[in-house]
Amino acid sequence: xxxxxxSATGEWAGAIAVVVTLIYLAIQIRQNNRGLRVxxxxxxxxxxxxxxxxxxxxxxxSSIWNRGISRPDELSEEEWDRFVMLIIAYLHxxxxxxxxxxxxFHDEAIWRAxxxxxxxxxxxxxxxRVWETYKDHLSSDFVRTVEQLxxxxxxx
Numbered sequence: 001x002x003x004x005x006x007s008a009t010g011e012w013a014g015a016i017a018v019v020v021t022l023i024y025l026a027i028q029i030r031q032n033n034r035g036l037r038v039x040x041x042x043x044x045x046x047x048x049x050x051x052x053x054x055x056x057x058x059x060x061x062s063s064i065w066n067r068g069i070s071r072p073d074e075l076s077e078e079e080w081d082r083f084v085m086l087i088i089a090y091l092h093x094x095x096x097x098x099x100x101x102x103x104x105f106h107d108e109a110i111w112r113a114x115x116x117x118x119x120x121x122x123x124x125x126x127x128x129r130v131w132e133t134y135k136d137h138l139s140s141d142f143v144r145t146v147e148q149l150x151x152x153x154x155x156x
Contacts (some may be wrong), residue, residue, distance in 0.1 A: 034125035035103075040105040047093040050085065061086075095142045096120055102141070118128040118146055119153035 045096040055065050061082070067074045068083035075083060094114065122131050135143045 016156065037098045037105050037107070039106070041110065047096070051093065055086070058081055061131075068126040069121070069124040070126065072129055082136075083126060084130050087127055087134075088134060090121075091131070091138060094146075097137050098145060099139075099140045115149050119149040122146055122150050123153060 048066075055061050064075065064079045064083050065086065066084075068079070072080065072083070097106060097111070097114055100106045101108075121127050131146075135146075
């Protein structure tokens with residue numbers, strides 16, 4: 001028996017095993033990434049729902065929301081505080097979605113729809129007022145992106 005031939009056969013078999021393992025690992029990573037993207041989408045939907053449902057179910061909160069976005073001066077101090085908390089939650093949800101999109105966890109089409117929404121809502125008087133007061137608490141990249149969106153929407 002030639003030990004050189006056995007050694008070469010072993011090296012060849014080992015190389016094939018490494019290639020097969022790398023292919024398997026690549027498939028697993030791809031499936032995991034898909035799962036993470038789907039999970040990010042469901043978390044986005046859950047966050048949106050957690051903001052919208054209470055507003056829809058509570059007539060007083062719905063009134064605060066509707067007046068707050070268009071006519072914030074009509075809100076009492078307590079109503080304004082509630083409105084500000086809603087907008088802060090909304091802004092942080094959007095910042096998290098921005099972060100997820102920047103790191104490849106959101107589909108580009110979802111982010112494009114979100115950009116249109118952000119540009120529309122942040123332009124509203126009440127939300128704009130909260131934005132100007134609170135934006136320093138958000139990431140600078142997110143703030144820059146939103147302000148570019150709003151500027152582009154205002155200019156069109």
